[in-house]
Amino acid sequence: GAVVSQHPSWVICKSGTSVKIECRSLDFQATTMFWYRQFPKQSLMLMATSNEGSKATYEQGVEKDKFLINHASLTLSTLTVTSAHPEDSSFYICSASWDRDGGELFFGEGSRLTVL
Amino acid sequence: QQQVKQSPQSLIVQKGGISIINCAYENTAFDYFPWYQQFPGKGPALLIAIRPDVSEKKEGRFTISFNKSAKQFSLHIMDSQPGDSATYFCPPILTGGGNKLTFGTGTQLKVEL
Numbered sequence: 001g002a003v004v005s006q007h008p009s010w011v012i013c014k015s016g017t018s019v020k021i022e023c024r025s026l027d028f029q030a031t032t033m034f035w036y037r038q039f040p041k042q043s044l045m046l047m048a049t050s051n052e053g054s055k056a057t058y059e060q061g062v063e064k065d066k067f068l069i070n071h072a073s074l075t076l077s078t079l080t081v082t083s084a085h086p087e088d089s090s091f092y093i094c095s096a097s098w099d100r101d102g103g104e105l106f107f108g109e110g111s112r113l114t115v116l
Numbered sequence: 117q118q119q120v121k122q123s124p125q126s127l128i129v130q131k132g133g134i135s136i137i138n139c140a141y142e143n144t145a146f147d148y149f150p151w152y153q154q155f156p157g158k159g160p161a162l163l164i165a166i167r168p169d170v171s172e173k174k175e176g177r178f179t180i181s182f183n184k185s186a187k188q189f190s191l192h193i194m195d196s197q198p199g200d201s202a203t204y205f206c207p208p209i210l211t212g213g214g215n216k217l218t219f220g221t222g223t224q225l226k227v228e229l
Contacts, residue, residue, distance in 0.1 A: 004159075006159075034216070036219075041224075043205070043220060043221050043222050044160070044217075044219045046216065046218070046219075049216065091157075093159045104162060105150075105162070105217060107152075107159035107160045107161065108159050109159050
């Protein structure tokens with residue numbers, strides 16, 4: 001199956017700092033990638049759709065200025081949590097597909113963010 | 117509007133038994149029905165998926181049964197193993213709609229020895 005890689009796997013930062021998480025499709029090109037957030041023992045919540053070469057589409061209730069998404073190439077999307085606070089601590093997961101409308105999505109391993 | 121309802125929310129099965137998880141959806145336009153498996157601290161992985169032109173698909177110990185008229189699809193895990201202990205999600209997709217997934221609550225499966 002296709003491989004989606006996230007980096008870092010875990011990160012600890014101080015409150016007020018910004019953290020960048022990378023999502024890469026290793027063996028395919030993805031015009032669209034998705035970012036999710038998951039709290040312990042809860043489901044995945046879609047945060048935004050990352051579109052290569054254009055602005056991300058954010059879900060209702062997700063702060064655009066807080067969670068900056070950049071999809072500069074067909075294999076890389078980044079999520080930057082700006083001015084992170086303890087309530088931003090969560091498990092962030094990305095997904096991608098080589099076929100924008102084909103249905104099969106591949107997920108990264110996730111990135112655990114802890115804000116002190 | 118809750119588009120996906122999974123049941124049960126949690127399930128305990130003895131090793132060697134059959135695990136059955138159900139998924140009910142509302143949008144009849146969905147045309148791709150996957151099951152994802154997620155282990156703690158990991159991202160979800162596609163386990164098996166079905167399209168509405170068939171009623172059943174089997175891959176190894178995993179089977180999807182699809183009931184279009186009832187707007188339900190289920191996952192059957194035969195000969196359940198402790199390694200199957202995970203959370204399972206069933207986010208149906210409208211292909212052609214950009215692959216946007218809406219996850220339900222998930223089902224936590226525990227397979228005991």
